[in-house]
Amino acid sequence: MDTQSPWLDDDQQDLWQALLTIVIALPAALDRQLQRTSSISNFEYGVLARLSMADKCTMRLSDLARDCDSTQPRLSKLMDRFEARGWVARRPDPEDGRYTLATLTESARQKLADAAPEHVAQVKRLVFDPLTATQRRHLEPALTRIATTVRQELDR
Incomplete structure (x- = not known):
């Protein structure tokens, strides 16, 4: 850790400002596209996508919250809304009743399938297309190292 100066140097400041734009503006751009085309948020899409990738489209809510970088209360509120829309079914985990499982319904899988093409196109356009293959590699x-450090900080 740099203990010389409490300030970022010019290179660090440039990188930090670019990262802030990505962290703040990218989710906003994805939200705008998803709201316009599918009437869901980027967070909602992410939760649906994570569940769709799970075995039998089912996960423990605690694992889903962790994988979606969400708090359990935030995810629980979303599950209430998803359940009201008929997008998830919740039940106690038969292996350990202290946990709750969420299973994606066919209706939610269809919602995700309908939203995916335009969303994926937007992600490619905003994130992947501006980069060369070498830059992506x-x-x-680099992003994985930052994400790991941030998650470790949150787990403290």
Whole structure:
């Protein structure tokens, strides 16, 4: 850790400002596209997508919250809305009743399938198309290291 100066140097400041734009503006751009085309948020899409990738489209809510970088209360409120829309079914985990399982319904899988083409096109346009293959290869390990550090901080 740099203990010389409490300030970012010019290179760090440039990188930090670019990262802030990505962290703040990218989700806003994805939200705008998803709201316009599918009437769901980027967070809602992410939760539906995570569930759709799980075995039998079912996950423990605690695992889903962790995988979606969400708090359990936020995810629980979303599950209430999803259940009201008929997009998930919740039940106690038969292996350990202290946990709750969420299963994606066919209606939700269809919602995700309908939303995916335009959303994926937007992600490609905003994130992948501006980069060369070499830039993408270098960016992934760097972002993974940052994400790991952030998650470890949150787990403290």
